[in-house]
Amino acid sequence: MIRRRSLLQGAxxxxxxxxxxxxxxxxxxxxxxxxxSNADPTLAPDLLLxxxxxxxWRDAKFGVFVHWGLYAIPGKGxxxxxxxxxxxxxxxxxxxxxxxxxxxxxxxxxxxxxxGARYMVLTARHHDGFAxxxxxxxxxxxxxxxxxxxxxxxxxFVDAVRGEGLHVGLYYSPxxxxxxxxxxxxxxxxxxxxxxxxxxxxxxxxxxxxxKIDILWWDGGWLAHSGTDADAAWFWEPDKLNRMVxxxxxxxVINPRSGWQGDFDVEEGxxxxxxxxxxxxxxxxxxxxxxxxxxxxxxVMTSDQVVRLLVDAVIRNxxxxxxxxxxxxGVIGQRETxxxxxxxxxxxxxxxxxxxxxxxxxxxxxxxxxxxxxxKSVFLHILSWPSEELRIPSLPARVVKANNLSGGAVxxxxxxxxxxxxxxxxxxxxxxxxxxxxxx
Ligand code: GLC
Numbered sequence: 001m002i003r004r005r006s007l008l009q010g011a012x013x014x015x016x017x018x019x020x021x022x023x024x025x026x027x028x029x030x031x032x033x034x035x036x037s038n039a040d041p042t043l044a045p046d047l048l049l050x051x052x053x054x055x056x057w058r059d060a061k062f063g064v065f066v067h068w069g070l071y072a073i074p075g076k077g078x079x080x081x082x083x084x085x086x087x088x089x090x091x092x093x094x095x096x097x098x099x100x101x102x103x104x105x106x107x108x109x110x111x112x113x114x115x116g117a118r119y120m121v122l123t124a125r126h127h128d129g130f131a132x133x134x135x136x137x138x139x140x141x142x143x144x145x146x147x148x149x150x151x152x153x154x155x156x157f158v159d160a161v162r163g164e165g166l167h168v169g170l171y172y173s174p175x176x177x178x179x180x181x182x183x184x185x186x187x188x189x190x191x192x193x194x195x196x197x198x199x200x201x202x203x204x205x206x207x208x209x210x211x212k213i214d215i216l217w218w219d220g221g222w223l224a225h226s227g228t229d230a231d232a233a234w235f236w237e238p239d240k241l242n243r244m245v246x247x248x249x250x251x252x253v254i255n256p257r258s259g260w261q262g263d264f265d266v267e268e269g270x271x272x273x274x275x276x277x278x279x280x281x282x283x284x285x286x287x288x289x290x291x292x293x294x295x296x297x298x299x300v301m302t303s304d305q306v307v308r309l310l311v312d313a314v315i316r317n318x319x320x321x322x323x324x325x326x327x328x329x330g331v332i333g334q335r336e337t338x339x340x341x342x343x344x345x346x347x348x349x350x351x352x353x354x355x356x357x358x359x360x361x362x363x364x365x366x367x368x369x370x371x372x373x374x375x376k377s378v379f380l381h382i383l384s385w386p387s388e389e390l391r392i393p394s395l396p397a398r399v400v401k402a403n404n405l406s407g408g409a410v411x412x413x414x415x416x417x418x419x420x421x422x423x424x425x426x427x428x429x430x431x432x433x434x435x436x437x438x439x440x
Pocket of ligand 1: 029032033067078079219220268285292
């Protein structure tokens with residue numbers, strides 16, 4: 001039971017844990033997924049991107065995440081090394097087996113594009129320390145160049161994603177289980193210096209060798225699997241680190257998991273999204289399967305589940321990044337592929353209510369509805385029908401016309417202090433009905 005749970009994603013784990021007895025102890029993996037982003041907002045606010053440089057990201061709404069590395073070989077998720085207590089020297093042997101025969105990042109990028117994604121992010125290096133690129137700064141030459149692959153796997157990814165017209169992002173985890181100093185940074189100053197130096201140098205490599213990178217997705221900016229990223233700021237100096245990043249990539253969009261607040265917030269795991277419109281741009285990150293890294297078994301999310309999360313995020317100022325974990329040869333599973341393709345079909349039909357919109361003008365009601373807006377259109381996303389009709393409050397501008405994006409009928413009337421909308425059962429969209437309200 002505990003073992004299985006260690007592979008569960010953040011908020012799913014949170015829900016289970018909340019239901020379980022309070023006395024239960026969490027695995028480090030669960031704690032990692034649940035850790036709050038409590039970065040100090042007064043730290044280097046000058047590094048925040050101006051709104052004009054964030055606009056493309058806010059317009060994009062949907063991205064595909066790829067967790068890929070040596071952990072794809074055992075297929076037990078990306079926490080395998082730590083969770084199964086595999087000694088670093090033993091784990092390192094996987095590198096000699098890592099030779100992805102079917103690595104074709106163009107097919108990944110095409111899939112992401114067909115899914116309607118506007119950006120794609122690859123784990124250049126996860127907590128196991130293995131770098132997917134040719135990284136001279138890698139401690140112990142633990143990189144794709146010195147693995148059976150004998151080549152840089154990040155460069156073709158960046159080219160492929162760009163080639164398909166998507167924005168490109170790289171994930172990097174400063175956390176590296178191979179360093180004893182990660183667990184005891186104050187007691188092992190020499191090891192700690194090497195550990196820190198590796199991060200600074202590797203991130204510099206990633207930021208300077210592959211042309212323009214649009215997103216830097218930090219993860220694991222904490223220490224000893226305890227505290228938060230902000231608690232580890234004394235060690236990583238995230239202001240200095242991100243200042244270096246900005247020098248190399250002036251308009252890169254940075255997430256908050258380095259201990260610096262970042263340009264957007266992250267909420268992890270597939271739990272339902274609730275509450276009002278959030279002030280800061282944010283991203284819901286979850287994996288389509290049980291773990292982030294490749295696992296051959298377990299459920300895969302359906303496109304309806306993904307679409308609902310997407311709608312629930314977008315009506316609250318958020319984006320969604322949905323993760324796939326390719327196998328050791330670089331192949332994305334059939335079921336993940338089908339889910340993504342179905343999301344793409346949905347976005348083809350309903351994308352007008354998603355891309356390039358902003359949330360509002362009315363606040364969402366959990367489980368019921370929410371709105372996005374663009375120009376004179378307000379898109380009403382109806383998540384469920386409380387009865388034959390739905391009542392919503394009035395909008396800042398008068399509605400002159402309603403249009404059902406599913407192509408079917410819709411009737412509407414202005415009522416006291418709002419509008420009443422109804423759509424015949426057969427004309428409702430699955431899993432969400434979207435009505436465009438054109439205003440004067
Ligand atoms: C967590 C996990 C990690 C995963 C990440 C993605 O913090 O440690 O395995 O890469 O979330 O959001």
